[in-house]
Amino acid sequence: MSESASVPASPVRVVVAKPGLDGHDRGAKVVARALRDAGMEVVYTGLHQTPEQIAEAAIQEDADAVGLSVLSGAHMTLFAKVIDELRKRDAEDIVVFGGGIIPEADIPTLKELGVAQIFTPGATTHEIVDWVRSACSGR
Numbered sequence: 051m052s053e054s055a056s057v058p059a060s061p062v063r064v065v066v067a068k069p070g071l072d073g074h075d076r077g078a079k080v081v082a083r084a085l086r087d088a089g090m091e092v093v094y095t096g097l098h099q100t101p102e103q104i105a106e107a108a109i110q111e112d113a114d115a116v117g118l119s120v121l122s123g124a125h126m127t128l129f130a131k132v133i134d135e136l137r138k139r140d141a142e143d144i145v146v147f148g149g150g151i152i153p154e155a156d157i158p159t160l161k162e163l164g165v166a167q168i169f170t171p172g173a174t175t176h177e178i179v180d181w182v183r184s185a186c187s188g189r
Contacts, residue, residue, distance in 0.1 A: 061090055062114050064090050064117055065093045066082040067118055067119070068096065070120065082094045088179040114144065116132065116145070116147075118149075118150075146165050147182065148165055154170070169181075
């Protein structure tokens with residue numbers, strides 16, 4: 051390969067996860083499909099994942115980002131635990147974003163904990179795709 055030839059960028063890799071006991075995953079599946087359709091490599095972990103399982107999956111999959119979906123009201127605890135598990139594994143460079151039924155009042159605290167972005171009901175898949183692409187560019 052010549053020096054002037056460029057190496058194509060690897061696609062963005064995203065783990066989409068449903069932490070905790072929340073059994074509603076339609077939104078997570080819609081987001082996962084939109085990210086995949088936009089050319090990203092997506093791994094959906096399925097329902098009822100522990101923060102430890104999510105962090106481990108993100109590392110094993112060499113993820114650029116983790117998208118969490120929480121509808122149960124346990125977002126403050128679950129998001130914090132996933133971020134803590136990533137820190138324990140020296141994987142703080144993985145971008146964490148989330149969505150679900152999350153009160154506006156909780157968003158600043160979640161961002162202080164390290165959640166890069168929160169998407170609430172009404173966010174479009176285009177907004178999410180564009181944000182993930184931008185947040186992971188240059189990684």
